[in-house]
Amino acid sequence: xxxxxxxxxxxxxxxxxxxxxxxxxxxxxxxxxxxxxxxxxxxxxxxxxxxxxxxxxxxxxxxxxxxxxxxxxxxxxxxxxxxxxxxxxxxxxxxxxxxxxxxxxxxxxxxxxxxxxxxxxxxxxxxxxxxxxxxxxxxxxxxxxxxxxxxxxxxxxxxxxxxxxxxxxxxxxxxxxxxxxxxxxxxxxxxxxxxxxxxxxxxxxxxxxxxxxxxxxxxxxxxxxxxxxxxxxxxxxxxxxxxxxxxxxxxxxxxxxxxxxxxxxxxxxxxxxx
Numbered sequence: 001x002x003x004x005x006x007x008x009x010x011x012x013x014x015x016x017x018x019x020x021x022x023x024x025x026x027x028x029x030x031x032x033x034x035x036x037x038x039x040x041x042x043x044x045x046x047x048x049x050x051x052x053x054x055x056x057x058x059x060x061x062x063x064x065x066x067x068x069x070x071x072x073x074x075x076x077x078x079x080x081x082x083x084x085x086x087x088x089x090x091x092x093x094x095x096x097x098x099x100x101x102x103x104x105x106x107x108x109x110x111x112x113x114x115x116x117x118x119x120x121x122x123x124x125x126x127x128x129x130x131x132x133x134x135x136x137x138x139x140x141x142x143x144x145x146x147x148x149x150x151x152x153x154x155x156x157x158x159x160x161x162x163x164x165x166x167x168x169x170x171x172x173x174x175x176x177x178x179x180x181x182x183x184x185x186x187x188x189x190x191x192x193x194x195x196x197x198x199x200x201x202x203x204x205x206x207x208x209x210x211x212x213x214x215x216x217x218x219x220x221x222x223x224x225x226x227x228x229x230x231x232x233x234x235x236x237x238x239x240x241x242x243x244x245x246x247x248x249x250x251x252x253x254x255x256x257x258x259x260x261x262x263x264x265x266x267x268x269x270x271x272x273x274x
Contacts, residue, residue, distance in 0.1 A: 022223050029220035033213045040209030047202030054195035061188035068181030075174030082167030089160025096153025103146030110139035 117132035 026220045026223035029216050029223060033217035033220055036209050036213035036216060040206045040213055043202050043206030043209060045206075047199045047204075047206060050195050050199035050202055054192045054199055057188050057192035057195060061185045061192055064181045064185035064188060068178045068185060070178075071174050071181055072178030075171045075176075075178060077171075078167055078174060079171035082164045082171055085160050085167060086164035089157045089164060092153045092160060093157035096150045096157055098150075099146045099153060100150035103143045103148075103150055106139050106143035106146060110136045110143055113139060 113132050114136035117129045117136055119129075120132060121129035
């Protein structure tokens with residue numbers, strides 16, 4: 001009987017040790033599940049933030065593209081105006097040159113007519129001299145007007161040339177700004193695409209971590225449940241009679257009396273006949 005009690009206590013102690021290890025493993029698994037849950041939720045939130053940032057970058061890219069198109073259109077329009085002004089300045093310069101030549105020619109003719117009028121006045125031709133004097137004056141007036149127009153044309157041509165140069169510079173600046181906006185738009189678009197891909201990866205990682213956390217939590221629950229059931233069995237075994245507990249875990253020993261009776265008695269040797 002003492003041997004049976006000792007062996008039953010040893011088995012119960014081993015079962016309690018196994019259940020304790022299962023409960024410890026369940027606690028470790030539960031802690032790991034909590035960590036995975038927190039990490040998964042953080043990754044999902046990070047992915048959502050990255051998705052919002054990707055949308056903002058995409059909107060900025062679209063806005064930069066619109067600004068680039070507007071600047072390019074404005075630059076092209078200004079360059080077209082600059083070309084028209086430059087062409088007008090060239091025409092004004094040509095007309096100014098023509099007016100200058102005409103004015104100088106009229107001035108020369110007026111001087112010649114005036115000289116003829118003075119010469120005729122000296123030889124007793126007052127009527128013809130007076131006519132030529134009036135004609136010389138009219139030609140002089142026309143010459144002065146032509147030279148005035150030539151001067152104005154030259155000023156206009158110079159102003160048009162200067163204005164055309166400034167407009168061309170402004171147009172080129174607008175075109176350059178448009179190209180810069182297009183470059184910014186492409187960079188923002190690439191950053192938006194990269195951020196969106198990172199958001200998808202973060203959300204996927206978060207979902208995988210949450211799934212792993214759920215699996216680990218289920219395993220922890222199973223270990224905890226198994227440990228609790230084992231503890232109940234161990235308590236029931238320890239609360240029962242020692243003989244029953246030993247009988248539950250130890251096979252019955254053979255009966256010595258039964259074993260002795262099963263042996264055959266030695267045969268007596270036969271005596272020789274007399």
